[in-house]
Amino acid sequence: MLQAQAEPLDKPESFEANIAIQGRAVEKCFGDVVAVEGANFEIPAGSFVSIVGPSGCGKSTLLRMMAGLIPKTSGSLTVHGREVEDPREDVGVMFQRPTLLPWKTSLDNVLLPTQLKRKPTEDDAERAMDLLRLTGLDDFCFNFPTQLSGGMQQRVALARLLNIGADILLLDEPFGALDEFTRERLNIELSRIVREVNATAVFVTHNIAEAIFLADYVMVMTPRPGRLADVVKVPFGRPRDISLMRDPEFNDMIGHVRSILGVEEV
Numbered sequence: 001m002l003q004a005q006a007e008p009l010d011k012p013e014s015f016e017a018n019i020a021i022q023g024r025a026v027e028k029c030f031g032d033v034v035a036v037e038g039a040n041f042e043i044p045a046g047s048f049v050s051i052v053g054p055s056g057c058g059k060s061t062l063l064r065m066m067a068g069l070i071p072k073t074s075g076s077l078t079v080h081g082r083e084v085e086d087p088r089e090d091v092g093v094m095f096q097r098p099t100l101l102p103w104k105t106s107l108d109n110v111l112l113p114t115q116l117k118r119k120p121t122e123d124d125a126e127r128a129m130d131l132l133r134l135t136g137l138d139d140f141c142f143n144f145p146t147q148l149s150g151g152m153q154q155r156v157a158l159a160r161l162l163n164i165g166a167d168i169l170l171l172d173e174p175f176g177a178l179d180e181f182t183r184e185r186l187n188i189e190l191s192r193i194v195r196e197v198n199a200t201a202v203f204v205t206h207n208i209a210e211a212i213f214l215a216d217y218v219m220v221m222t223p224r225p226g227r228l229a230d231v232v233k234v235p236f237g238r239p240r241d242i243s244l245m246r247d248p249e250f251n252d253m254i255g256h257v258r259s260i261l262g263v264e265e266v
C-alpha cells in the first residue's frame with residue numbers, strides 16, 4: 001500500500017479505495033537544490049505514518065507539499081484523490097513551536113479556527129472543552145500560554161489542530177523542542193488521540209525509535225537529493241507501551257532502518 005520509488009504496489013484489497021495521500025514522482029527543487037526527488041507513495045486513510053531521515057533529506061519539504069504550503073516542482077500529489085494546490089480544511093498542520101496567541105486563554109486559542117469563520121456558539125465552546133479534555137488540559141482551559149509548560153502549550157496547539165476538523169494531521173517534529181520525558185509521554189498520548197479521532201497522521205522526525213514506536217509505516221528518506229529510500233511496515237499491535245522500546249524485535253527494526261540509511265545514528 002505504501003511504496004518507495006517505483007516498486008510494484010503490495011496493496012491489501014481493503015485499502016485499495018481508501019488512500020488518503022498519494023504521491024507519484026513528486027519532486028521539489030529550490031533553485032539547484034533537489035530537496036525531494038521522484039517520491040512515490042500511498043498513505044492509507046487512518047494510518048499513522050512517520051517520515052524519518054537525517055537533517056536536510058527533505059522531510060519537511062515533503063510534508064509542506066502535502067499541506068499545500070509550498071508547490072511541488074513536478075509529479076502528482078493528491079489528498080483524498082484531489083491534487084494539492086493550496087492549504088485545505090481537510091488537512092491540519094502542526095509544527096515544533098506551538099504559535100499560540102499569548103493574549104488568549106487555552107480555550108480561546110482552541111476556538112480560534114472557529115472564530116476565524118464565525119462567532120463561536122456555546123456548542124463550539126463545549127467542543128473546544130472536549131478537545132482540551134482529550135488532550136489532558138481540562139484544568140487549564142482558562143490559563144494563558146505563559147502560564148503553561150512547553151508540553152502543555154503543545155497540547156493546546158494539538159487541541160486547536162483537532163478543532164479544525166481535519167481528518168489528515170501533518171505533524172512536523174511537534175514535540176522536538178521538548179525534553180525527552182515530556183516528548184515520550186506526549187507521543188503516547190498523540191498515538192491514542194489520533195486513533196480516537198480516527199485521523200490519518202504523517203509525523204516527521206529524525207529520531208528512528210520515535211518514528212517506529214508511533215507508526216504503522218515508516219517512510220525512510222536519504223539526502224542529496226532527498227529520496228524516499230524505503231517504506232518499512234511496523235508489525236507491532238496497539239496500544240503500544242513504552243516497554244516496547246526494550247523489545248529485541250523493536251531494536252532489530254531500528255537496526256533495519258539504520259541499515260537503509262547507511263548510518264549508525266541520524
Ligand SMILES: Nc1ncnc2c1ncn2[C@@H]1O[C@H](COP(=O)(O)OP(=O)(O)OP(=O)(O)O)[C@@H](O)[C@H]1O
Binds near residue numbers: 030055056057206
Ligand atoms: N525555502 C527553501 N529555500 C531553499 N532551500 C530550501 C528551502 N527549504 C528547504 N531547502 C533545502 O531543501 C533541503 C531539504 O530541506 P528540509 O527542510 O525539507 O529537510 P529536513 O529533512 O526536514 O531537515 P531537518 O530535519 O533539518 O528539518 C535542504 O537542502 C534545504 O536546505
